Amino acid sequence: MIKSMTGYGLAANDFAQAxxxxxxxxxxxxxxxxxxxxxKAFSDKEFLLRNECSKQIERGKVNISIHIEYAESSAKTAxxxxxxxxxxxxxxxxxxxxxxxVGTNLLPLALNFPDVIQYEVDTVNExxxxxxxxxxxxxxxxxxxxxSDEGNTLKIDLVFRISNILEGMKNVExxxxxxxxxxxxxxxxxxxxxxGREHIDQNRFEQELIFYIDKLDITEEKIRLKSHCDYFLQAxxxxxxxxxxxxxxxxxxxxxxxxxxxxxxDARIQQIVVGMKEELEKIKEQLLNVL
Numbered sequence: 001m002i003k004s005m006t007g008y009g010l011a012a013n014d015f016a017q018a019x020x021x022x023x024x025x026x027x028x029x030x031x032x033x034x035x036x037x038x039x040k041a042f043s044d045k046e047f048l049l050r051n052e053c054s055k056q057i058e059r060g061k062v063n064i065s066i067h068i069e070y071a072e073s074s075a076k077t078a079x080x081x082x083x084x085x086x087x088x089x090x091x092x093x094x095x096x097x098x099x100x101x102v103g104t105n106l107l108p109l110a111l112n113f114p115d116v117i118q119y120e121v122d123t124v125n126e127x128x129x130x131x132x133x134x135x136x137x138x139x140x141x142x143x144x145x146x147x148s149d150e151g152n153t154l155k156i157d158l159v160f161r162i163s164n165i166l167e168g169m170k171n172v173e174x175x176x177x178x179x180x181x182x183x184x185x186x187x188x189x190x191x192x193x194x195x196g197r198e199h200i201d202q203n204r205f206e207q208e209l210i211f212y213i214d215k216l217d218i219t220e221e222k223i224r225l226k227s228h229c230d231y232f233l234q235a236x237x238x239x240x241x242x243x244x245x246x247x248x249x250x251x252x253x254x255x256x257x258x259x260x261x262x263x264x265x266d267a268r269i270q271q272i273v274v275g276m277k278e279e280l281e282k283i284k285e286q287l288l289n290v291l
Contacts, residue, residue, distance in 0.1 A: 001148070001151065001155075001237065001238075001239065002151040002154060002155055002158075002236060002242070002243070002246075002290050002291065003144070003147040003148055003150070003151040003290070003291040004147050004150030004151045004153075004154055004289055004290065004291065005026060005027065005028040005029065005059060005060040005147070005243075005289050005290065005291050006026060006027055006028060006060075006147070006150055006289055007024065007025070007026045007060070007143045007144070007146045007147040007150065008024065008025055008026075008142075008143065008146050009022075009023070009024040009139040009140060009141070009142035009143025009144070009145075009146060010022070010023050010024070010139060010142060011135045011136075011138035011139035011141075011142060012135065013131055013134065013135045013138075015127070015128055015131045017070060017071035018068055018069065018070045018071065019068070019069040020066075020067075020068055020131055020132050020135045021065075021066070021067045021068075021069065021135070022064065022065070022066050022067075022132075022135045022136050022138075022139035023064070023065045023067075023139065024062065024063070024064050024139050024140065024142075024143045025062070025063045026057070026060040026061060026062040026063070026143070026147075027060065027061045028060060028061070028288055028289045029059060029060050029061040030059070031059060032053070032054060032057060032058065032059055032060065032062065033060070033061040033062065034050060034053055034054075034057075034062050034064070035062065035063045035064070036049060036050060036053070036064045036066075037063075037064065037065045037066060038066045039066060039067075039068050041068075042066070042129065042132060045129065045132075045133075049064075049136060052136075052140070053140075056140055056144065057140075057143075058291060059291055060291070064139075066132070066136070078117050078118065079117075079118050080111075080116060080117055080118075081115060081116055081117075081118060084113075084115060084116055085110055085111065085113075085116050088110040088113045088116065089106055089107065089110040092104075092106045092109060092110055093106055147291065151290070151291070154286055154289065154290060155236055157282075157286055158232075158236060158246075158283060158286055158287075159233065159236065161279045161280075161282055161283045161286075162229050162232055162233060162279075162283070164275075164276075164279045165225075165229060165253065165257070165276050165279050165280065166226070166229055168272050168273070168275055168276040168279070169222055169225055169226065169276070171272050172218075172222070172260065172264075172269050172272050172273070173222070175266065175268045175269050175272070176218070176269070178266075179216075179264075179265065179266040179269065182266065183216070183265065215263075216263050216264075216265055217263070218259070218260050218263050218264070221256045221259050221260045221263070222256075222260070224252075224256050225253065225256040225257065225260070228249055228252045228253045228256060229253060231249055232246060232249045232250065232253065235249060242290070242291060243287050243288070243289075243290030243291055246287050246290060247284070247287050250280060250283055250284055250287060253280060254277075254280055257273060257276050257277055257280060258277075260273055261273035261274075261277075
């Protein structure tokens, strides 16, 4: 069963006078690119959470935000580092004066600089960590469910595209017998115009025609194309289905389609092949978002 790399998960729980919220967002990426925002009080648990993400999320550009919202009565007190604030303010004022910018309100800007406002960080007990971890696992579960739902949507589209490619191959088979007749007529007319009918050795002509048609035969390509498409559909339902594996199979499908097009020597078949290539390109685009 395939999953999408695009996902979203949210979970929240209350503890005493605080609310713990974990939000997960992801986009497609070749590797796991994890941005984890965690409160300082739980900074010692960051390595554990990152390991858990590596196991469960696997791939994708992932942003995880863990937020603690305290009730007003239990809000953490904040202090201003006055010396640091003065230093920032003086540097800003000196720079503004040198640029002739005398109307800038510098204090709000200086207050937003790093470490100017420092919040009291309390130690957390085991019960708080257990609740945070529970919230984290709930968010991961919701995130994975979202990915699975998106994966089902992708699967429906991929099956549809593969069926269109197989339908295109059937249409090629319809026009294929006429192709041999047209090739024979075209070569015969060319020889008659070049040397005259009376100078054509029919036995030699038939031998050369068989050799030429054999080089244009696409039977093996059709067999391999059907096999690759069946394997693709099978891989979609495998427990270990993944975008990389499906991508490799789609490359093999592309090779057979391209070879059929190069051997076609028929305008109608080449038009069908172009349609098959369009379907394959849509498959490749979708696979970029498959986990």
